[in-house]
Amino acid sequence: MQNKNIAERPVKISVKNLNKCFGELEVLKDMSVEVHEGEVVCLIGPSGSGKSTFLRCLNRLEDANGGTIIVDGQNITDKKININKVRENIGMVFQHFNLFSNLNILNNITLAPVELKLMNKEDARKKAMELLERVGLADKAESYPAQLSGGQKQRCAIARSLAMSPDVMLFDEPTSALDPEMVGEVLDVMKVLAKEGMTMIIVTHEMGFAREVADRIIFMDGGYIVEEGTPDEIFNHAKEARTISFLNKVL
Amino acid sequence: MGFLEVLTTSVNTFLPALGQTVRLAIVVLIVATILGVIFGLFTVSNVKVLELISKIYIGIIRGTPLLVQTFIIYYGLAQSLRPFGFQWKAIGGPFTAGIVALSLNAGAYMAEIVRGGIEAVDVGQMEAARSLGLSYGKAMQKIILPQAFFTMLPAIINQFIITLKDTSLISIIGIRELTQNGKILSSNAVAKSMPIWLVVAFYYLVICTVLSQVAKIVERKVSHRAK
Numbered sequence: 052m053q054n055k056n057i058a059e060r061p062v063k064i065s066v067k068n069l070n071k072c073f074g075e076l077e078v079l080k081d082m083s084v085e086v087h088e089g090e091v092v093c094l095i096g097p098s099g100s101g102k103s104t105f106l107r108c109l110n111r112l113e114d115a116n117g118g119t120i121i122v123d124g125q126n127i128t129d130k131k132i133n134i135n136k137v138r139e140n141i142g143m144v145f146q147h148f149n150l151f152s153n154l155n156i157l158n159n160i161t162l163a164p165v166e167l168k169l170m171n172k173e174d175a176r177k178k179a180m181e182l183l184e185r186v187g188l189a190d191k192a193e194s195y196p197a198q199l200s201g202g203q204k205q206r207c208a209i210a211r212s213l214a215m216s217p218d219v220m221l222f223d224e225p226t227s228a229l230d231p232e233m234v235g236e237v238l239d240v241m242k243v244l245a246k247e248g249m250t251m252i253i254v255t256h257e258m259g260f261a262r263e264v265a266d267r268i269i270f271m272d273g274g275y276i277v278e279e280g281t282p283d284e285i286f287n288h289a290k291e292a293r294t295i296s297f298l299n300k301v302l
Numbered sequence: 303m304g305f306l307e308v309l310t311t312s313v314n315t316f317l318p319a320l321g322q323t324v325r326l327a328i329v330v331l332i333v334a335t336i337l338g339v340i341f342g343l344f345t346v347s348n349v350k351v352l353e354l355i356s357k358i359y360i361g362i363i364r365g366t367p368l369l370v371q372t373f374i375i376y377y378g379l380a381q382s383l384r385p386f387g388f389q390w391k392a393i394g395g396p397f398t399a400g401i402v403a404l405s406l407n408a409g410a411y412m413a414e415i416v417r418g419g420i421e422a423v424d425v426g427q428m429e430a431a432r433s434l435g436l437s438y439g440k441a442m443q444k445i446i447l448p449q450a451f452f453t454m455l456p457a458i459i460n461q462f463i464i465t466l467k468d469t470s471l472i473s474i475i476g477i478r479e480l481t482q483n484g485k486i487l488s489s490n491a492v493a494k495s496m497p498i499w500l501v502v503a504f505y506y507l508v509i510c511t512v513l514s515q516v517a518k519i520v521e522r523k524v525s526h527r528a529k
Contacts, residue, residue, distance in 0.1 A: 112429055139435035149430035153448045162444060163434035208430075215434060 057266055060087040063123065063219060063250050064109060070117035071104055078104045080274040082118070086219075089248045093261035096271035097297060102254040105271070106221050109252065110134075110141045123218065139167065142212030146224040148204040150196035150211070156183070157192040160211045175214070182210040186240050202233030206240055213244075220244065222253040258302055262286055270294045308497040309504070312487060319483035320505055326400060326479060327466045327509075333405035334465065335458075338412020343442070345417040356413060363410035368471055372403040376475045400472035408465040415457045419450035452524060459517040463510055470506070480505050 064086040071079035078101045086092055094102040107113040108120060111127055111134050120127050127137055151159050160179035164170040170178065183189045186206040188199075196204055205225055212220060222241065226234040238260050245251055245264045255261055261268055261282065268285040270278045270293075278291045286302075289295045303311070344356035363371070376399040380390050390399050423446050431441035473482035484502035488495050 110433055112433065135432075135435045135437055138433055141433070143430075143433040145426060145430060147424075147426055149424070149426035151427060151430070151445050151449075153445065153452075163431075163436055166440055166444065167435055211434070 057087050057090050060089060062086070063088045063090070064252075065121040066105075066109075066118065067121075068118035069105070069108060069115055069120060071101070071108060071113060072116050078274050079108070079115075082274075082276060084269065084276070086250060086252060088218075089250055090266050091245045091249075091251045091264050092253070092267050092269060093265040094252065094254045094269050094271060095256070095258070095261060095297075096277075100271040101274040102271050103223050106143075106223050106252060106254050109219075109221055110138050110143055112143075139163075139169075139215055140218045142215060142217035142220040144205070144208050144212055144220065144222045144225045146227050148196070148201070148208045148228070150199075150204055150208055152196050155193055155195050156188065156199070156207050159196070159207065160214045163211075164214050169215070178214060179210070182213050183207070185243075186210050187236075200233060201229045202236045205229065205233075205237045209237075209240055209244075219250045219252070222251065222255070224254050224256065226255070226257055256301070258286070258298075270297065272297070303494065303497055305497045305500050305504075308487075308501045312498075312501065315483055315487065316480070316501065316505060319478055319480045320509070322397075322477060323466075323469050323479040323505075324509065326397070326404070326469045326472065326477070329401050330404040330408060330465055330469070331462055333401065334408035334412050334461075337405060337409025338416050339447075341409065341413035342416025342420065345413065346420050360410045360413055363407055368403070368407050368468055369474065371407055372400070372472060372475060375399055375403045375406075396472075396475040396477050399475060400469075400477050404465060404468060404472060407468070408461060411461050411464075412458070415454050415461060416450070418457070419454035420446055422453045423449045455517075455521055455524070459514070459521070462517070463513060466510060466513060467506060 062085050064084070066082060066084045069079055069082040070077070082101075082105060084092075084105075094105065096102055104113055108115050109122065109127075111120075115128050118128070122137060122141065125132055125137055127134065150156075151162065154162060157176065157179055160182060161170075161172070161175040164175045164178070165172055180189060180192065183192055186209060188203060188207055188210070191199060191203060191207070196207070199207065209220075209225075225241070226237050229237065234257065238257065241251070241253070241260075242264055253261070253265075263282075265282050267279060268282055269276055270285060270289075270291075272293050278285065278289060278294045285294065286298065289298060341356040341359060344352040345360075347353060376390065376396060379399075380388065390396065420442075427445050427449065428441055431445045432438070436444070469479060470481035473479055473485065476482065478486070480502050484498050488498045
């Protein structure tokens, strides 16, 4: 969208030579990526290309085997840093929502801010209601996750992340587990977030959405970044044969 | 004397014995639950030393009979610790020894139940909690254990009933609970063996039934919250 502008902004996340193995299997090979403040990056690529693993390394749900990941100036691959503190500023939305099934929607959202003493109960409740209003679920505050549809669950999960006022949001295939008619409502919430200037890294198979909201598309295959560029560069003028063949299959 | 006669004439000795059984069971169930949660958490902790400690504990308890464990704790421990001035008498006698033996025993089985319950909770729940910045302990306490509790409940109740009945083995070290009371009465030989032991069985049946019914009510109350 406004690429020049973005490149001048401060770097929010800087990944250098990231390696990740699961046993013998090398999932990420020497990945290097920089994400700037307010940038929306979409990761696309075939299943098993390492997109989700890369995303999960960014908040250390997966430990990197090599390389450095710097978020807001802090090297999160350093075992000595307080990872919980770092995670407070990185929201994550999962493919299977992972709402806390023992808590109602309101408590799902207020749990972390209250437990981490960022807000008192009353303020957290107010903020949660504002967020639920924003994602169109104010009437579900007292419901339990099991009573919600997939789309509603995912919107609630986004609200739960936003309650921590994160600087960065990671989305791990947020619409892959949804019935087709519910994909739109979740993408709409994400579009608004992108417009408001949230730094977002999104693993997605929704090419139309990626084209519309992304500042940059990264195409991954086999643990590498094969090609990256603006949506126009990737979707209309891809250079690499593997990118072209992938896009031909999914578009 | 028949069943009903024994039941009515022996109330004066059976009621205190029943009290002793119930007291024993309540204390043991509380201690065993605490032990079970601690060692269950050890097992899933991913900390090698803790995992090993709990593996050894559970292995030894499950691999040896409760009766032998009771003898080791009551007779064995008393003898080998006597040089250090230890006496069961000083800390409540066989009753305390019985509590220690039964709690250690039931605790190991509870630990396995807790482990199973925790492992049955979707890993995504822990990941979501951690991704919000909650510590491992907080996530366990607020998210994982409450959810695990729902799945563990039937197994916990089952273990409670087993442990309640296992208190009868403790009669061997001389606690006058239901079984021991039965033994004493039948050795007096006023009544025949059969009605006495039927009365003993009857008392166990009553408390186990009460426990099952209470458990059913608890289960019904919490089940609407489970997924």
